[in-house]
Amino acid sequence: MLSREELIRYNRQIILPNFGVEGQEKLKAASVLVIGAGGLGIPNLSYLAAAGVGRIGLVEFDEISLTNLQRQTIYTTSQTGESKGMSAIASIKELNPNVKTQLYETQIDASNALDIIKDYDVVVDGSDNLPTRYLVNDACVLLGKPLIYAAIFRYEGQISVFNAKRKDGSRGPNYRDLFPTPPPPEMVPSCNEGGVFGALAGIIGAIQANEVIKLLAGLGELLDGRLLLFDSQSFTTRFLNIKSNKNNPVSGEHPIITSLIDYEVFCGLNEVKKDVNDITVHELHQMVESGKVPFILDVREDYEYAISNLNGLNIPLSKLENEVGQLSQNETVIIHCKSGQRSQKALQILKNKGFSKLKNLKGGILAWQKEIDQSMEIY
Structure with missing residues (x-):
């Protein structure tokens, strides 16, 4: 049941066609885990808390730095050096005290991912590196959780909804259907090295939050089986269709990944032998x-x-x-x-x-x- 305060707070959302009190109650009963409180995580946290998602978990262990402030808009200059996670959680509580929160101030990896993710209805990937993306994808597939994926680089972004449960009970494509194997590490520059357009993070993160709310409230058509590509310089969008691969190692007909692996090694970032150079x-x-x-x-x-x-x-x-x-x-x-x-x-x-x-x-x-x-x- 929604309180009188909640009915007032969410009024502009409740009066929407096909949303109503029922949609709002679905959000209140739901839980979402956000991986990272960076450029993508911040708009997700803000809009999901504002929308009235009942419980929000956050995985974040980093500190606020001056370079974050160009796109991570809930932090301030005076907070540099402070905990990102604690600051983000405090911001959520200030925005909407009705939301229950849980901070995991640790790096998510194969040893803790399943335990962290299992208690949430939806996972939002706001990470910025390949090992975490593969890790979170595999954990969501193994646990049967939908994953709202996004990535940004320079002026471009991409978003999709992975492992979504369909009406027939089957699951939609996942990250490994789009990217079966990672590229060589040297071919993947990070935002630290390649840069990122600040407003792009807000745009793509807000679209992620949009998909989360749609999924939880049962609205519209999800980006299930589709990858949205957005170019902020030309302001153009296009879609790529994603199909499930029967040879997918985690969700195919004969899966070979039935537990989480070492994703640093898988992505070539932690070679067993030291490079002679x-x-x-x-x-x-x-x-x-x-x-x-x-x-x-x-x-x-x-x-x-x-x-x-x-x-x-x-x-x-x-x-x-x-x-x-x-x-x-x-x-x-x-x-x-x-x-x-x-x-x-x-x-x-x-x-x-x-x-x-x-x-x-x-x-x-x-x-x-x-x-x-x-x-x-x-x-």
Whole structure:
């Protein structure tokens, strides 16, 4: 039953055709788990709480940074360094005290995903990395939970509803029907490296919340079996149809994934053998401390270098092909970027140009900040 306060609060929603008190009561009785309180998670949390979803869970372990504020609009400058999860939950409670909340201030992985997800009706994927996307997808399939998926990069976004229960009792396609296997890690730049248009996060996140509310209230036609592609520069949309694959390893006719696996290894981010071209930040630090200062090539953008650097030569990856003349093939070149993805591409470019004495700084300057110099500012 809805209280008098709730009838007033949700009045503009209740008077909608095909929604009514019944639809509002469905939302109040429902539970939604949001993975991440970042660019996608924030609009989801805000609109789902405002709409009156009865219980909202949040998985988030990160802290608020200055670079978040361009698109994560519930945080403020004064909150930098504080817990994202705690701040987001406080914001939900301030917006709508009727909503019950649960914060999981931990990284979701194969050891805890099933326990976290099992108590929720719907899962919203607001993550920004491939291992988490495959992990959450597989957990939802194994548990029979619908998954509202989205991803954003630069000016483009995509959304779909995975593993939706249909009228005949079957389940719709899931993430592995769209992307059976992950691409090589070096082919997947993150938003940290490629950038993201701030307003795009709000648009795509709001569409995700729209699909959640439709699903819970039994409204309209879901993005089940369809992938919505949105380009914010041209303001164009298109749809791709997704079909279930009988060879899907988690939901096909003969599934081979019946429990969660190591998704870092699956996505090629945690190889068992160390790459022969890798050098760790501790190895580099030892070289510097011993006076054997190596030649360091920083392939980040100019503005990133200006904020903080390791005193290397700065040639952005986009300019490297035309500026290899600044490098010598006779000395070892240690290449780094922010996290290690652009530097891998740079290493391959230089190999193709005949360079053989090359090392990639594993984990990039982020690893240097975490393990060597915590005072370094990186954005």
